[in-house]
Amino acid sequence: MPTFGQWIHPVLIVLSIIAIFFALFNFGSLKKLLVGHPMRSRELQSSHTKLYWLIALPVLAADLYSSVAYGPEAGITELAPLGIDAKWFILPITGATVILLGMLITSYIMGVIAYPNGGGAYAIAKDNFKRPMMSLIAASALLVDYILTVAVSVSSGIQTMGSAYPALVPHETLLSILCVLIILFVNLRGVSESASIFAWPTFFFMACMILLIATGFGDEVRHGFVQPTTPPFGTVPQALTTMLLLKAFSSACSAVTGIETISNSVPIFREPQKRGAIKAYVVLGLITGVTLLGFSYHLYVQGISVNPNNTMLSQLTSLYFGHSIVYQIIMWSTFLVLILAANSTFTGFPQLAALVAADSFLPRALTFRGDRLGYSNGMIVLAALSTLLIEVFNAQTNALIPLYAIGVFVAFTVAQVGLTKRWLRVKGKNWTVKAAINSFGAVVTALVAVIFAVTKFTGGAWIVLIVLPLLILTAVTIRKHYNQIANELRIDLRTMRPGSHRVISIVLISGINRVVLNAISFAQSIDTDAIALYIGFSDESIERMEKKWEEWGTPCRLVTLKSEYRSVLYPLARFLQRLETWEGGKPDHIHVMIAQFIPKKWWHYALHNQTSLLIRAWLLRNKDVAITTLPYHLQD
């Protein structure tokens, strides 16, 4: 017998597809239950409250700070094949990561100064480059990264839970997908990203990490800074290559992703906004740096090894606290903050997608606000794509990280180059220093991006290097299409006005019954010359129809056609072709009317001939005819 997991998996995939269609096409009570009552457009303005910087800091920090849960681990994983002698390298690698973090924060503070209304790499690039190419590079890198953030954060959160409760391990993929769906529905209901309630889980997680690091030092003070489990320091394993070190560094750098959040959200700070945002950046950078260094140091001292079913954070915590309640609390807090990181992406991705779509580079549907004023379509796309990634990668975070870091650093680079250009153009106070900081930042982030692309190329980076250009190409094609359509539809109001047209009306009938009675009455009311068209599959059925029609008093002209191939499409198409030359030249419009059953219960649709749907779809696609559907609501 298949296990629960085997049953549930394909079923879940099918259910998600149905759910997405449902979310797109819904107008029922179930949607109201899940998503809530619709909100008025003007409610949009009233929802923003400004936050004090110390509260805004954790609200915006989940994405960056939660990365400490997987960054150092990702670095150590790369070095694992070299054995115990290579373990100490995590210390210089983390050091380099923290230096990079400091540099990025300095650069982003420049961003805050330049764009106090919230910048983001796309807006910065749009503002500073004439051609759209750079902003498209930034946008596609960021969009891909948002998708990866959801996949990585959620998988990592579930892996944390799996470490605490090993019974969950076989179901990690399933649980991750469920998490994404729950986050999706919460966001479809609408959550204000800036609600101060989101501050507390991140604060709490920061406290947990500080506690963990402090306990570690306490332990080392008592038992010595070199313990029996501590790997040797300074040894250089034979198999170590520069390539491997760079690989480990680029994996560890996944810890600095999410740094852009504050600069995107300056407007949510209380006045003085700029100063608040800068303070938040500095403090966040300090806390994150200390956490990364302290955490990595203890991992080294305790000689923690890679275990796919037990995260390093979990191993270290259980070393200090056993499987006590403290351990449980730290694990839950880690899970919560990782879910929050994924959740914040459900605001970032749809907003960016809407910005790009407003510039005609993505389908316009991404700019529509849903019932709860969020960009629902963007959220659904994000959930669908990240679910696909989780499914394909079986919720294994490490496999996703190489894909992740490249995009972030590509976007960083574009933003820094844009800022540098801005300083050179705008000048202003201390512009040379600012330009120097950003141009140096641009060089470093570009270098890091290249290192990632090269070292992780075979590990999956090639996917990103294919996806990004494809996305950009698609964006350019979409804009071209929209422009052409706009030209095609434009008319001159003074010269082109509606006129009276000749219309030929046809009612398709399949017999004589209450539905047909209704259809013919309608057709005759709008056109007294309407023609009834019957398509039979045999000579007998046609004769029977003609006889019945006479019995009925020939309410209008009846045309019968025989279909030798049991399809009504071919004879109908031939008939329409004939009409175009039939009586008095080509008519301006051909008007086809079709009756359709509307059953009371949805599953009754499966019991009724859906030929009318088929005919309608075919005619719409292939013929230039007006098609009227005459619904007949069944009583049962």
Next chain:
Amino acid sequence: MPTFGQWIHPVLIVLSIIAIFFALFNFGSLKKLLVGHPMRSRELQSSHTKLYWLIALPVLAADLYSSVAYGPEAGITELAPLGIDAKWFILPITGATVILLGMLITSYIMGVIAYPNGGGAYAIAKDNFKRPMMSLIAASALLVDYILTVAVSVSSGIQTMGSAYPALVPHETLLSILCVLIILFVNLRGVSESASIFAWPTFFFMACMILLIATGFGDEVRHGFVQPTTPPFGTVPQALTTMLLLKAFSSACSAVTGIETISNSVPIFREPQKRGAIKAYVVLGLITGVTLLGFSYHLYVQGISVNPNNTMLSQLTSLYFGHSIVYQIIMWSTFLVLILAANSTFTGFPQLAALVAADSFLPRALTFRGDRLGYSNGMIVLAALSTLLIEVFNAQTNALIPLYAIGVFVAFTVAQVGLTKRWLRVKGKNWTVKAAINSFGAVVTALVAVIFAVTKFTGGAWIVLIVLPLLILTAVTIRKHYNQIANELRIDLRTMRPGSHRVISIVLISGINRVVLNAISFAQSIDTDAIALYIGFSDESIERMEKKWEEWGTPCRLVTLKSEYRSVLYPLARFLQRLETWEGGKPDHIHVMIAQFIPKKWWHYALHNQTSLLIRAWLLRNKDVAITTLPYHLQD
């Protein structure tokens, strides 16, 4: 990085769903390529050629005879936990299976005598029981079994290939699903089940099995009938229970499934038909019996053990022939005959479903013949459900067999009881003997069905015992629905005739452009009082529209509505409600016209607002209004 299999799996599921929709909604050139040109209805009569019994025998035997490849193995698998001492029990168990086979063949020969035009359990039950319950039991059992036959035969065929080429083992599920899809497309193209070309693979497989058994005896003559590997005979392991023995017996009985094929297809025999069918039954029974006994005997002598990645047939063959070309040929021949068994089901299932649907017990769409004159919808349903089973059970035949055998024996029992009733009613030559044979058969098959249900209950039989009643309930509900609809639609031709109705016409517009120009021209041509309706999301957009409308010379009356919730549905619904009491009382029809873009390329649909689709779907479902779609074919 995920493996090829991980990538391909979800992708394949999505592709199959698309393929099914495609097959249902198709009218394109790809369909012609895959399915072939449509055929005329009258070509149906000319396709039957009658076969000599010796050719008809293998054509109809694939389903039954191919079961020897998995039947004995299924029996031994149940005994495996008892160890080597229980292995000899396969001999009495196979003996009992062969006796059951002989009895069933005798019973089915009675069926041939009674229904020379092809019976089948459903037809026999329909003919002999007044109430539809018995025939519905037979039909649902058989339909479920056809689905399981496809799943079991295809998985077993792929397992055979996996035994020969171990590299395939990790991809068995994927390959099985691909096989089902290929069989589906071959059948959508249309294959005549009675083509004599299907005789040769089965003949060849029979020859292979005889060769294998003969080689076995040769080996035993040379090396002794008791070999070092031969398990002890006559020992009774402590853990052996009657339950376990019955379980092994019921698994081994999967070898007799498919026995009904000949009795369903008497008309394809050359005259004298009855005599030919009876000869075929006797010879087939003899060959199958000999094969089962010989195969099981050698399995015992060689002490073959269960190995999920190497079928017993493969193990025995490689013992005699090594991994030589003879081994390869036998494996390929086994694969081919198992695929043929699945293929024959693609005729049986849709035919039975069409029969049941013609009696209004299943959706009528199952009675429509596709372009190539087969019942395409039935084929698609069969492929979809068997694919689902293969996916859920990961192509493990043994897990499916308990589900399989119950349904077969339930259907056997219904058929035998029906035949007994017939002999009691019709009498005729030797009717007492015939009635005795069938009533004895009924008792035995009923007993076997009960044994299966009890012994395999926890192993999955409960699923069948839930599915069968559900299917029957559904069938009864469907018939009731069809009857009620027929009553609702019936009209009196003499008194109820079409009349002239009052129609209010509304054109929905979203601005002024070429599409709107066309829509208003059409609307004014069929109703000079048509109203243009504009729904805006803000006061400014409404003012702008009204101004532009005046500039355009007010071609018709314009009504503007404001939507506070960014949805056009709510204001539209309110407007329609108002119309019903607006001017001069409720109109007979409200006629809503909507323009719709038809892009040239399918992916352009994603770029255009699908609001018109949404509005149409909502109106059809909730309002009694005629809805006209005015297509506008984009040039780009």
